[in-house]
Amino acid sequence: MAGAAVLGRLTTGWRVAEVVDAVDETPRVRTLVLAADGWPGHRAGQHLDVRLTAPDGYQAQRSYSVASPPGEPPAITVERLEDGEVSPFLVDEVRAGDRIEIRGPIGGWFVWEPALGGPLLLVAGGSGVVPLMAMARLRAAAGSDVPARLLYSSRSWEDVIYREELGAVADGPAGLEVVHTLTRAQPDGWTGYARRVDEALLREVAWPAESGAQAFVCGPTAFVEAVASGLVALGYPSERVKTERFGATG
Amino acid sequence: MSFFTRGFEGRRRDDAPEGRLPPGQYLTGGFPVLSAGPTPHTPLEEWTFTVEGGAETVRWTWDELRALPSETPTVDIHCVTRWSKLDTVWEGVSVDTLLDAVEHDASYVLAFCDGGYTTNLPLEDVTGGKAWIAYGYDGEPLDPEHGGPARLLVPHLYFWKSAKWVRGLRLLDDDEPGFWESNGYHLRGDPWREQRYWGD
Numbered sequence: 001m002a003g004a005a006v007l008g009r010l011t012t013g014w015r016v017a018e019v020v021d022a023v024d025e026t027p028r029v030r031t032l033v034l035a036a037d038g039w040p041g042h043r044a045g046q047h048l049d050v051r052l053t054a055p056d057g058y059q060a061q062r063s064y065s066v067a068s069p070p071g072e073p074p075a076i077t078v079e080r081l082e083d084g085e086v087s088p089f090l091v092d093e094v095r096a097g098d099r100i101e102i103r104g105p106i107g108g109w110f111v112w113e114p115a116l117g118g119p120l121l122l123v124a125g126g127s128g129v130v131p132l133m134a135m136a137r138l139r140a141a142a143g144s145d146v147p148a149r150l151l152y153s154s155r156s157w158e159d160v161i162y163r164e165e166l167g168a169v170a171d172g173p174a175g176l177e178v179v180h181t182l183t184r185a186q187p188d189g190w191t192g193y194a195r196r197v198d199e200a201l202l203r204e205v206a207w208p209a210e211s212g213a214q215a216f217v218c219g220p221t222a223f224v225e226a227v228a229s230g231l232v233a234l235g236y237p238s239e240r241v242k243t244e245r246f247g248a249t250g
Numbered sequence: 251m252s253f254f255t256r257g258f259e260g261r262r263r264d265d266a267p268e269g270r271l272p273p274g275q276y277l278t279g280g281f282p283v284l285s286a287g288p289t290p291h292t293p294l295e296e297w298t299f300t301v302e303g304g305a306e307t308v309r310w311t312w313d314e315l316r317a318l319p320s321e322t323p324t325v326d327i328h329c330v331t332r333w334s335k336l337d338t339v340w341e342g343v344s345v346d347t348l349l350d351a352v353e354h355d356a357s358y359v360l361a362f363c364d365g366g367y368t369t370n371l372p373l374e375d376v377t378g379g380k381a382w383i384a385y386g387y388d389g390e391p392l393d394p395e396h397g398g399p400a401r402l403l404v405p406h407l408y409f410w411k412s413a414k415w416v417r418g419l420r421l422l423d424d425d426e427p428g429f430w431e432s433n434g435y436h437l438r439g440d441p442w443r444e445q446r447y448w449g450d
Contacts, residue, residue: 010447010448010449011434011446011447011448011449011450012449016253051274052255052258052260053253053254053255053258054255054258054259054260055254057254058259058260059260059274060258060260060276061274061332062332063331063332085260085261085276089257089258093257093258094255094257098255098256098257099253099255099256100255101253101255106434106447107433108432108433108434109286109429109430109433110286221282221283221395225283225289225395228287228288228289229288229289231288232288238287238288238290238365238366239287239366241287241288242286242287243285243286243288245282245283245284245285
């Protein structure tokens with residue numbers, strides 16, 4: 001995975017973005033759809049930086065994965081971290097018409113496009129589903145028939161982000177296969193997985209290593225660590241396991 | 251400052267000592283992890299550290315590296331994802347000590363790692379007591395998640411330059427972008443100049 005990429009587009013500076021829509025995804029998670037003049041477009045899996053400025057000039061910056069597919073206005077999906085400075089504001093306070101500043105898109109490694117082929121394995125822990133959803137949405141919008149499977153670990157059914165849309169993109173013969181696991185609480189009659197993702201669960205759900213699958217893994221550090229080492233144990237070469245981790249960001 | 255976001259006040263403005271927090275950063279008490287792929291696990295008996303590209307290639311085994319004089323720098327670290335952590339305590343060998351063993355006239359180095367990760371640095375950023383091959387953190391062996399058995403430590407640059415799972419340095423005449431530097435991140439990465447991305 002040594003970097004031989006051609007140096008691409010420079011990251012442009014801060015631009016003002018208007019929040020055009022705010023959608024509650026779960027009690028703790030909200031999507032903000034942004035309109036920004038001159039947004040250069042993004043690839044599925046990239047992120048953008050958000051900068052908030054207080055009236056006295058104090059500023060705070062954070063990075064968020066872009067949830068919308070390429071070709072659509074940038075949208076971010078934010079999970080409220082209880083002791084955070086920025087995420088509670090974005091989840092609880094911001095409303096349509098507010099303006100924030102954004103920068104990006106950023107990152108050229110954790111990206112997927114249909115031409116990369118497959119099979120595609122997406123493994124999400126909690127709000128780690130966001131950049132993977134951009135990939136799933138791109139796959140659907142492009143009419144790609146690359147075999148694709150999403151293994152998505154959530155605490156409970158109520159915590160599943162994009163729940164209805166994931167049901168919809170799973171429809172049809174070329175639909176994304178979605179496998180949920182609910183680690184803390186399960187609805188009555190739940191017949192799906194109810195345990196943490198580990199090597200044994202990956203053995204049941206992941207494409208076999210011989211398929212040449214490309215895996216994208218995103219979630220909290222411990223989750224990513226367990227999934228990435230599990231896939232390596234199943235024979236996935238390291239360079240076919242791309243990871244993105246959410247550390248302690250607020 | 252004319253632009254502001256309605257309703258945003260912010261609240262972490264007083265928790266960093268004066269002059270310790272670069273622009274756009276915030277303090278964390280934790281130690282977040284950022285990496286691009288699975289954590290490699292190389293057994294210590296197979297582990298070596300190599301400096302190549304000089305008059306001759308020089309290689310140390312794990313035991314040989316550990317036998318070199320070590321230092322315990324206390325430094326502030328700054329991740330491009332915006333967290334900073336103050337007064338972190340490390341143990342390791344100064345890069346000066348390793349390069350003293352090699353005859354060369356290089357101007358740049360490319361650090362290379364298990365897992366294929368690389369990062370590029372001007373020689374002057376890893377010499378003069380500014381960089382270490384660190385194998386201890388907070389009095390303990392460095393955890394694999396955080397780059398163990400050994401990582402490069404270059405605390406005055408964004409922390410992606412402190413390459414985890416480092417296995418050697420390649421001495422170069424010209425700068426050559428490493429992994430993140432080929433994927434949108436700045437060639438040098440000085441946090442005090444906010445050199446985060448291409449074009450900064």
